[in-house]
Amino acid sequence: MKYDHKPIEKKWQEKWEQSGVFHASNNSDKPKFYALVEFPYPSGQGLHVGHPRSYTALDIIARKRRMQGYNVLYPIGWDAFGLPTENFAIKNHIHPAEVTKKNIARFKQQLQSLGISFDWSLEINTTDPEYYKWTQWIFLQFFKRGLAYKKEMAVNWCTSCKCVLANEEVVNGVCERCGSEVIRKVKSQWMLKITEYAQRLIDDLDLVDYPDRVKAQQINWIGRSTGAEVDFHTTTGDKLTVYTTRPDTLYGATYMVVSPEHPLLEKWADKLRNMEEIRAYQAEAARKSDFERTEVAKEKTGVRLDGVSAINPVTGKEIPIFISDYVLVSYGTGAIMAVPAHDTRDWEFAKKFGLPIIEVVKGGDVQKEAFTDCATGVMVNSGILDGLTVEEAKKKIIEYLTEKGIGHSKVNFKLRDWVFSRQRYWGEPIPIVYCEKCGYVPLPESELPLKLPEVKSYEPTDNGESPLACMTDWVNTTCPHCGGKAKRETDTMPQWAGSSWYFLRYMDPHNKEAFAGKDALKYWTPVDWYNGGMEHTTLHLLYSRFWHKFLYDIGAVPTPEPYAKRTSHGMILGENGEKMSKSRGNVVNPDEIVDTYGADTMRLYEMFIGDFEKAAPWSSAGIKGCRRFLERYWNLQNILTDENGVRKSLEIAFNKTIKKVGEDIEALKFNTAIAALMALMNDISDVGSITSDELKIYSILLNPFAPHATEEIWETLKLGNGMVCQQEWPKYDEAKCMEDTIEIAVQVNGKVRARLNVAADIEKDAALSAAKAEEKIAAEISGKTIVKEIYVPGKLVKIVAK
């Protein structure tokens, strides 16, 4: 019989759905296992071949866990708010909800065709009011505890479209749509105080099992640094406070730099004789992003403040103040003391503007380049600090500054608070009203969800407000507090909001009283294994850890961390090795692959393509090898014998493979697990027949990778009761995983000169004498003195001779 994937795959997908074999149980005696993949954004392009890589990987783990006796929760849903849907809606005058509905239907059909064992009864959708009711509820809890606040923040503003743009919509400083200039404009925005959790987000990484590179990236993103704040007096009498990680170099501070947005500049406007020049520079800086501004490679620019200068608090010298865009208003105090001798950026700036460079740490030639090494230098030209090491000097200067009341030690984080407002339609409305008398007032929880009203146009308004601002009926409301006139907040939440807590909703998605019931939360939290992309490490992963910690603090969830274990997959690139994208024309459509080769082949190939954690290019030639392998599996039914059990000739091969496949799956080494199954297939081919017991084991091992074909063979040949996915995962005998005799290499002076067949458990002495008995080896070492003899058990014997 020919392997015809189409009817088989359809049949089993229906059977699984009807039987509910993959449904999680909320009351079970079995141990629980919660497997999670990042839920997709249902884009108009449909499923991408990249999506199934992660879904198949955790599907394999979920299926294996079920066979190992776990009660598995493996859910899926839709992260459906977002800019592309909104832009499509604007362009085509369709309600974004309609667009979303259509896209979800397509995605769902595509995902189901892959035979992934999701529990579809738990499907969620972030744009469903029953879902975003709880996103809004969580926001209100933030607000009530002072962690949501309003702040003036710069946004990208297209001068022609007159609307706020996402960073992605700004390409090379101009608007993606109209090509006009984009500037940074200040708007009042809702913020979430993630910085309050900065330290805990670092510390609690000790509680979780994440790859080191993920932890390192989060730690660096949070960017904790220890330094000092120091007050400089200025000639206006105002105090100018700086943050520095190198307070030890204070004696070398020969000028100061403030960011172009620094508030003191406005205060000093009438004292500054070159205000026009300063204004021009500010306007210039407003055009650039922080990213462009901090680029070191570019030429430093700046303007000296004419009319105001500062006094170095330890040397008493008057020093100039500049504005320059390499100083960011968002980090530290928005002002720095510049020590050109020991900071590269300051050094470049000083060279350009001819400022004095004073060496305060000995060890380099500061006229040639900045000397930034903290480990070896000794303080010089530094009054009370002379002769100390950098570390000692840091301590002493902070003590001195604290005593004098002009400075203190300070921990700073690069992490900034989360800008939580979007001037867009397609997002969760922020459930706050503004009352002239009472200020910002939260909506009562009983009024949630605050639904998105129907609007005529989804385009942001001319003044940069969300389209909701035009809905005067909706905007004008009464204050829940005093009953007076009030206006609703018209900004919406960012897409990150809904995805910050979605894994909690899966536990109890139909609950009307809470985001999830206490029992369900207690049973399922935390997620046991969460797989996603590296690109989500610093935003989504950090945001959701932050939300979870907050929910933990208010007693709403039982654990301090949401995810016990995190792993990440590499991207699937186009056949040309570049990122798959429509514009590059290298997109592979999963529907075509499933149609031509079948879901099992697709799954197998995506797992075999390479190291799961690394990027790998798609190969339309490579996929054929996987199809061929499945056909060989299918044809095993033609060589079935009447013999029983696992035969002696295949016993070791089977035991080894059971061990390897099990271990490799756990280690995400799917490619080598499949290689092991292929090697076992070759062994079976060599034997020329297979017993039903052998085929049983083989089918169970292969089932997580190729669920449809294995179920069909199982049923056709009546290999056992129930479905393959309900069988017990096979066990192996450690003693039967190794051959009795093995081949080891014999090296003389690093070169392999012979190979020996020896007993697997041979001792060093026996191995060495066996080696020396070899003619070739004897010839190699004759007349030489043996310097060293090494035996690596099971691998090699080595003789070093002179």
Added chain:
RNA sequence: GCGGAUAUGGUGGAAUUGGCAGACACGCCAGAUUUAGGUUCUGGUGAGUAACCCUCGUGCAGGUUCAAGUCCUGUUAUCCGCACCA
């Protein structure tokens, strides 16, 4: 620029703690079957070499070691993220 990662045959990749480089596939070559082609099966396939039991070989340059793809130093290239893309 900052942070994180990667580099192995013609291709994708494999290689516990440093211990036989190239598992398993793809492709290619030869043969067999069938033959219209494809499929299937068998054998071969890192490079050099007439050939080997020889020599070279894991981005590049050094180093440590009996032994380095693996460890150390430097360097180059590529990829991911950089806060309103998801």
